[in-house]
Amino acid sequence: MYRRTPGNEIKKPHRSDFQVLEEIGRGSFGSVRKVIYNPTKTVMVRKEIKYGHMNSKERQQLIAECSIVSQLKQSNIVEFFSWDFDEQKEVLYLYMEYCNKGDLSQMIKRYKQERRYVPEKIVWSIFAQVLTALYKCHYGEDLSPLTTIYDRMKQPAKGKNIVIHRDLKPGNIFLSYDDPNKINIENSAIQYNNGLLTNFKGYTKNEKIENNKNENIDYNLVNVKLGDFGLAKSLETSIQFATTYVGTPYYMSPEVLNDQPYSPLSDIWSLGCVIFEMCSLHPPFQAKTYSELTNKIKSGKFERIPEYYSNGLNSIIHSMIDVNLRTRPSTYELLQDIQIRTARKSLQLEKFERNLLDYEKELINIEKLLEKQSLEYERGLNQLKEQFDTAVEERAREILSGQKKKGSDNPRFYDKRLAEYYRR
Numbered sequence: 235m236y237r238r239t240p241g242n243e244i245k246k247p248h249r250s251d252f253q254v255l256e257e258i259g260r261g262s263f264g265s266v267r268k269v270i271y272n273p274t275k276t277v278m279v280r281k282e283i284k285y286g287h288m289n290s291k292e293r294q295q296l297i298a299e300c301s302i303v304s305q306l307k308q309s310n311i312v313e314f315f316s317w318d319f320d321e322q323k324e325v326l327y328l329y330m331e332y333c334n335k336g337d338l339s340q341m342i343k344r345y346k347q348e349r350r351y352v353p354e355k356i357v358w359s360i361f362a363q364v365l366t367a368l369y370k371c372h373y374g375e376d377l378s379p380l381t382t383i384y385d386r387m388k389q390p391a392k393g394k395n396i397v398i399h400r401d402l403k404p405g406n407i408f409l410s411y412d413d414p415n416k417i418n419i420e421n422s423a424i425q426y427n428n429g430l431l432t433n434f435k436g437y438t439k440n441e442k443i444e445n446n447k448n449e450n451i452d453y454n455l456v457n458v459k460l461g462d463f464g465l466a467k468s469l470e471t472s473i474q475f476a477t478t479y480v481g482t483p484y485y486m487s488p489e490v491l492n493d494q495p496y497s498p499l500s501d502i503w504s505l506g507c508v509i510f511e512m513c514s515l516h517p518p519f520q521a522k523t524y525s526e527l528t529n530k531i532k533s534g535k536f537e538r539i540p541e542y543y544s545n546g547l548n549s550i551i552h553s554m555i556d557v558n559l560r561t562r563p564s565t566y567e568l569l570q571d572i573q574i575r576t577a578r579k580s581l582q583l584e585k586f587e588r589n590l591l592d593y594e595k596e597l598i599n600i601e602k603l604l605e606k607q608s609l610e611y612e613r614g615l616n617q618l619k620e621q622f623d624t625a626v627e628e629r630a631r632e633i634l635s636g637q638k639k640k641g642s643d644n645p646r647f648y649d650k651r652l653a654e655y656y657r658r
């Protein structure tokens with residue numbers, strides 16, 4: 235992301251390096267737009283956060299959290315590229331990886347509209363990927379790949395750099411196909427034409443966005459990316475958060491509702507609610523009023539997920555939505571579950587297979603290129619051979635007729651052609 239300048243020093247991207255495209259949504263703190271980072275032609279999102287109302291302490295906290303989140307690099311976490319300020323407008327811009335297949339709330343909505351359950355294999359796969367992201371956040375280290383599903387996992391060290399998400403909900407779990415940047419440029423409302431950005435022919439912006447909404451997505455193939463975290467903490471204390479946060483706390487743990495501090499286990503409660511919703515197509519606790527909802531959450535009583543799903547899945551969800559913090563499992567403990575291990579192993583194998591296929595495609599391309607080069611080489615050689623034969627014939631005719639062509643008495647006239655022939 236950081237490009238090298240002629241002086242070879244690494245330069246932080248500037249706002250002018252980004253081409254701003256269409257708005258893809260609006261959150262509590264401002265709009266989210268697609269952008270292109272011109273030096274690498276990469277599609278990203280730019281999220282804006284208006285900070286005018288914050289006092290200097292809150293601003294400093296926001297910056298500190300940006301820098302923590304920017305260091306969280308893991309393939310199941312939305313990559314954070316850079317940020318900058320527009321001091322006049324008092325807006326902070328965050329530049330992040332663009333996830334091209336929407337988020338989990340949109341996926342749940344689709345299944346609900348189609349009156350279908352999300353297949354259990356997809357539920358486990360998404361569950362395992364979010365846990366992999368949470369492992370990085372809660373323990374500050376990457377989860378090692380599994381050799382077999384029975385591998386013993388070493389107990390993670392007590393993390394120094396613990397990051398708690400604090401706002402885990404379906405809308406913050408993003409979905410993406412592999413190589414999103416390539417796909418995005420093709421699917422975008424604009425396209426490259428000889429290096430210039432032009433409007434996509436035949437589509438108005440809105441039609442194209444609408445088309446993307448109706449596009450077929452194979453949820454077996456999506457990569458899960460956890461996004462939008464950390465920042466909630468600094469914003470939560472701000473006046474804007476208090477006045478604009480209108481969301482219902484469906485995923486908030488009872489301890490947080492009771493004003494106790496967030497802990498990694500609060501994320502586990504929220505994740506339990508998200509997985510429940512993926513199965514039941516509605517959150518575990520619903521109510522008409524805020525106080526009825528918080529009472530239900532604090533009681534911790536909710537129904538079984540539909541019979542369509544296994545007892546194993548039902549019981550792991552119930553273990554997570556547990557009011558008792560002492561018995562609620564940690565990320566590490568959840569990763570021991572045999573179904574989670576199976577889902578992780580199968581994701582690893584699928585990725586390996588995809589890499590093999592890519593490798594095979596690359597080999598086929600190289601083979602075609604070599605074939606083309608060898609044909610061109612042969613054609614060139616034949617041309618030279620013809621030229622040489624013609625020259626020899628001409629010379630023979632000259633000798634026989636006793637005539638001389640200008641320059642042909644110079645032996646180098648023929649040597650040069652011969653040398654070229656043999657050099658080839």
Ligand SMILES: Nc1ncnc2c1ncn2[C@@H]1O[C@H](COP(=O)(O)OP(=O)(O)OP(=O)(O)O)[C@@H](O)[C@H]1O
Pocket residue numbers: 258259260261262263264265266279281312330331332333334336337405406408461462481
């Ligand atoms: N990295 C991303 N890739 C693709 N789409 C994104 C990305 N980040 C946000 N979006 C989309 O932008 C829209 C607004 O997102 P944002 O996270 O700001 O708000 P929200 O989650 O809807 O609400 P809140 O601000 O209360 O969390 C959503 O439709 C979301 O799916």
